[in-house]
Amino acid sequence: MGRILIVDDDPEIRDVVHVYLRNEGYEVLEASDGIEALEVLSHEKVGLLILDVMMPRMDGINACMKIREKYTMPIIMLSAMEEDIDKIMGLSTGADDYMTKPFNPMELIARVKAQFRRQVMTAPKEEKPDGxxxxxxxxxxxxxxxxxxxxxxxxxxxxxxxxxxxxxxxxxxxxxxxxxxxxxxxxxxxxxxxxxxxxxxxxxxxxxxxxxxxxxxxxxxxxxxxxx
Incomplete structure (x- = not known):
């Protein structure tokens, strides 16, 4: 089904999202900030990230920019900030989707599934050597x-x-x-x-x-x- 990394400094949010994802059949990893997320990515293969914005040590914006230097997996960004400029900033750093807190866990699951579906839809069906x-x-x-x-x-x-x-x-x-x-x-x-x-x-x-x-x-x- 795919391996997902949840990056959030709030353990209660990580626990809730972890349970919902696991119930849908996903394998779940956790990190408490951007630095820990980069460490996990250095030795674990991850298909999708759920990334909070406001975190200590390295926030989600800087983490997203660092992640995009090496990785292309979908990133869903979470934030308590709901202004358009905040959403634009998140997407500008390389996030694929953006949700504001508090959020409905079932909506998050729907967006996770949508990201994985898009990966399947854009996967190659046959060789096109000339491109x-x-x-x-x-x-x-x-x-x-x-x-x-x-x-x-x-x-x-x-x-x-x-x-x-x-x-x-x-x-x-x-x-x-x-x-x-x-x-x-x-x-x-x-x-x-x-x-x-x-x-x-x-x-x-x-x-x-x-x-x-x-x-x-x-x-x-x-x-x-x-x-x-």
Whole structure:
């Protein structure tokens, strides 16, 4: 079913989430802060992280940035802060989803399952040796591989899915709602700035000048596209 790491300095929250996840058949590991989480990741294979923001020693924002330097597994961020700017900051550092405390454990379980489903949906079905080539961008869907100007680019599963969707349909403009519903497999009712943040993250990883993108372009008032 998958191994999940819960990172939270509150043992009661860890215990509650642990029980719900275990009852769904998941194997669960725990850490009390970002430093301990990085230590666990250094010797344990983990399929998904549930990461609190406010923690001692190393908080969730800094931990997420450190984790994203080496790992691409989905990250669901938890926070008592519910302002849009807090959500945007969490997503900007590499989180795939964001929930505010207090939260319904069953909603968290639903989001965990959704993240694992997306990994299965984006897994390669067959070899496509030629992949997608657009100027210096190369995407191999079968190997879940992306390179830009000959350098390997590490993307999260959601970033990879968005990039592949745009690159596989050059010139086609996709609205933020369409991207959200296609990639997240959910209605776009609460997507807010989620797609915009992931597009910005992709540009930071792919573009020489992210504010003047050569690849992922914005069609103002309409959406996003990649030209051939």
């Amino acid at each position: 997608i080539h657009i100027q210096d961008l190369v995407i191999d869907e079968a190997k879940h591989f992306v390179s830009m100007r000959g350098q390997v680019v590490n993307l999260t599963p959601l970033e990879f899915a968005i990039l592949t969707m745009l690159a596989a349909n050059p010139g086609h403009v996709f609205s933020a709602d369409t991207i959200y519903e296609s990639v997240w497999k959910e209605r776009s009712g609460y997507s807010d700035n989620t797609v915009m943040v992931h597009i910005r993250n992709l540009r930071e990883k792919l573009e020489l000048r992210p504010k003047e993108p050569q690849y992922i372009k914005t069609v103002w008032g309409v959406g996003y596209k990649i030209d051939k």
